[in-house]
Amino acid sequence: MPNNAVTASARLSVAPMMDWTDRHCRYLHRLMSRHTLLYTEMVTAPAIVHGDRDRLLGFNVAEQPVALQLGGSDPAQLAEAARIAEGYGYAEINLNCGCPSDRVQSGSFGAILMESPALVANCVAAMMDAVRVPVTVKCRIGVDDQDPHVVLPDFLAQVSAAGVDRFSIHARKAWLQGLSPKENRDIPPLDYDLVMQMKGLFPHLHLAVNGGIATLDAAEAFLERGLDGVMIGRAAYHTPADILLDADARIFGDPTGRTAEEVVHLMLPYIADHLAQGGRLGQVTRHMLGLFQGRPGARGWRRHLSENAHADGAGPAVVLAALDHVTRLAA
Structure with a gap:
């Protein structure tokens, strides 16, 4: 799929969600929206390099456009996993810099990478050298005691300097100490204004907002304010008809739809x-x-x-x- 087509689809996307956005979920969602960008569950780079690739990466071509989300922090391993995934036909490879789970922290990837923007830059540079499809990043606004107003622009500057031009930003901090992954989806306050400020600082980047967005009305409001994309998670899963059946008409200008x-x-x-x-x-x-x-x-x-x-x-x-x-x- 051409890069510009994937970017156009990123105007609205369904977030990668562990145990939820598997191939069956994505096939269902694709029947509901022809254009919305769909993401896999996060798959770790070591699992792809050493594991059952067909089970981990296989998908129905009808799901396209579909992006693979990778977890990892070793540039060479991520590059190899990205190369393998490109061979399966994914339209985009996304690096997870936002997941707060203990298992992810122990592997030195996910949200903890917000503390290491130079490492993330090395990772995405290696991935981009290995594939022709877009490499993107999903991140938080910061972790623990970091000041998001300092951390987020520095993170975007360093990682975009390595060549990434598309980011999905979950507009909450991740508290790696003291909150469970479930609590990290709700308790840290949302800071949508900070994400909007990033668009002002980095007008050349494609920035999508994620976190707490539950309606198409809210998605349209963010797009009207100047953001390039909106990523919706739980609402797209629990109430898919409300989000996806009207998405093509309202977000992408395609009036054809299904019941x-x-x-x-x-x-x-x-x-x-x-x-x-x-x-x-x-x-x-x-x-x-x-x-x-x-x-x-x-x-x-x-x-x-x-x-x-x-x-x-x-x-x-x-x-x-x-x-x-x-x-x-x-x-």
């Missing part, structure tokens, strides 16, 4: 293929539970899938029976 019911029917061949390969229905439908959130019948839809998707032999008929809870009330 949630149409998306369910389009998922059925994908589900059948997954089952034929030995998969289980619940591996796919767990990502579909929020599809009708806020609509009559949504509770029946969720309950039917939750109670029946994991049964032996469960297949597309279970999904259609769940959908009946919605369509009966819509008639």
Whole structure:
């Protein structure tokens, strides 16, 4: 995919989320929006270099544009992982400088890299030497006792000097001491104004804001204020219809769209293929539970899938029976 096409898609993206944005989730989201940039769960560079690459990197070409998020801090290893991933067809390689989990800290990557912008610059330079697709960075505004007004512009300056021109900024600090990863998603205060200030300081960079954004109205407001992109996480997962079904028309100017019911029917061949390969229905439908959130019948839809998707032999008929809870009330 041409670099400019990926950048255009980055106007709206679904954040990388561990245990959530797997290949089944991304296929569902792609049926809902043709243009939104989708991200994988974070995959560590050592896992790619030494592990089961097809399991870690395989994806359906229909998911494109899709970006791989890498975790790591060794330039040579990240470069090798990026090279391997490019061979699988990813449109972008993103370096994680924002995850606050203990496991990530122990590996000296994730949010702790906010303390080492020179190392991040070396990492992305090595990655860019290894691949032709864009290399991007997702970061925080700082960690622990750092002053974000000092740390963030210095981080952006050093890493962009190495060649990165696209950043997604989670507008919260990460507290590596004293807060759990879950608490780090909510407790540190959001500082959207600081992200806006960065756009003023670095007008040549493509800057997207992330963190606490739950509606398309909010996304449009950030774009109108001059940011280049908006990355939405949990809202895109829990209420995907509210975010993704209107995204193409409102964010990308493409009026063609689908209904949630149409998306369910389009998922059925994908589900059948997954089952034929030995998969289980619940591996796919767990990502579909929020599809009708806020609509009559949504509770029946969720309950039917939750109670029946994991049964032996469960297949597309279970999904259609769940959908009946919605369509009966819509008639």
